[in-house]
Amino acid sequence: MKEGKSCCVICRIVGLLAAVGAVNWGLVAFLQKDLVVMALGMGTTGAKVVYGLIAVSGLISLAKVFGFCCPCAKGSSCSK
Numbered sequence: 001m002k003e004g005k006s007c008c009v010i011c012r013i014v015g016l017l018a019a020v021g022a023v024n025w026g027l028v029a030f031l032q033k034d035l036v037v038m039a040l041g042m043g044t045t046g047a048k049v050v051y052g053l054i055a056v057s058g059l060i061s062l063a064k065v066f067g068f069c070c071p072c073a074k075g076s077s078c079s080k
Contacts (some may be wrong), residue, residue, distance in 0.1 A: 011070050017057035024054075 007015070027033045040046040064070075 008070060014057040014060045017054050018061045021054035021058060 024035050027035060036047050036050050040050065
């Protein structure tokens with residue numbers, strides 16, 4: 001993040017969810033532990049919502065890699 005600029009709330013939430021998803025997949029790969037299932041149960045509505053939010057945040061993060069800006073960044077250039 002550049003000095004003097006702050007991320008919007010949506011960008012922070014997207015980053016947090018993408019990080020949580022990455023950590024969860026790392027735990028699944030190395031320790032066979034799924035934190036979402038442990039916290040919310042397998043196949044529950046809560047788990048599905050969490051997985052869906054993480055998927056959407058991953059897609060938004062991927063869009064940022066290809067140069068798409070957050071709508072709140074109007075008038076400023078995206079940093080890559």
